Amino acid sequence: MALIRNYKEVLEQKVNEGKGVRVRWLISKPEGAPNFAMRLFTVEPGGYTPFHSHPWEHEVFILNGEGELVGENDTMPFKEGDAIFVKPLEYHQFKNTGDDDLRFICVIPIID
Amino acid sequence: MALIRNYKEVLEQKVNEGKGVRVRWLISKPEGAPNFAMRLFTVEPGGYTPFHSHPWEHEVFILNGEGELVGENDTMPFKEGDAIFVKPLEYHQFKNTGDDDLRFICVIPIID
Numbered sequence: 001m002a003l004i005r006n007y008k009e010v011l012e013q014k015v016n017e018g019k020g021v022r023v024r025w026l027i028s029k030p031e032g033a034p035n036f037a038m039r040l041f042t043v044e045p046g047g048y049t050p051f052h053s054h055p056w057e058h059e060v061f062i063l064n065g066e067g068e069l070v071g072e073n074d075t076m077p078f079k080e081g082d083a084i085f086v087k088p089l090e091y092h093q094f095k096n097t098g099d100d101d102l103r104f105i106c107v108i109p110i111i112d
Numbered sequence: 113m114a115l116i117r118n119y120k121e122v123l124e125q126k127v128n129e130g131k132g133v134r135v136r137w138l139i140s141k142p143e144g145a146p147n148f149a150m151r152l153f154t155v156e157p158g159g160y161t162p163f164h165s166h167p168w169e170h171e172v173f174i175l176n177g178e179g180e181l182v183g184e185n186d187t188m189p190f191k192e193g194d195a196i197f198v199k200p201l202e203y204h205q206f207k208n209t210g211d212d213d214l215r216f217i218c219v220i221p222i223i224d
Contacts, residue, residue, distance in 0.1 A: 001185075090113075
């Protein structure tokens with residue numbers, strides 16, 4: 001039987017890196033996901049995720065708000081309705097540059 | 113360098129199965145995605161995806177609208193903000209039961 005739950009029903013956790021970032025793990029290993037995990041991030045106005053890189057990719061969809069993606073050599077704006085692909089090992093940081101919360105879906109592979 | 117593009121910039125294709133279903137492949141193999149693909153589906157009022165099953169899972173996030181997930185033995189309602197996990201081999205069908213377009217993100221593994 002499929003699992004359906006509203007994102008508001010999922011525990012929201014503070015992310016210790018960056019500033020003003022919270023995460024909800026919507027679908028992941030505990031739910032039986034075999035390959036990839038879907039998370040919902042909220043970044044407060046003025047907040048940002050850590051500037052870092054890792055061996056796995058991000059596939060992101062911007063639900064609300066606007067911001068900037070900071071890379072090693074460039075900074076690119078994004079807004080509601082944008083899809084963002086961050087390649088493995090690519091440095092990246094998501095900054096909220098707007099007046100409202102920035103909310104986005106971010107999918108990563110499950111690595112055992 | 114990361115890829116950013118609005119979903120409206122992505123070619124929208126008619127899905128031949130089901131009724132009133134269109135899909136945009138936001139991030140997939142052509143964009144360099146190594147593990148999973150992110151698609152955006154639109155289902156018109158009264159429309160539905162095919163009732164079927166396959167060996168791969170779905171991880172879904174409902175962006176707008178409302179509908180019903182039809183399974184082999186049950187039917188469950190869903191609405192905006194819901195996350196849905198359909199397990200591998202599980203029969204499923206997404207029906208739009210509302211008056212507006214139903215739009216959702218659906219992520220699947222890339223199978224070579």
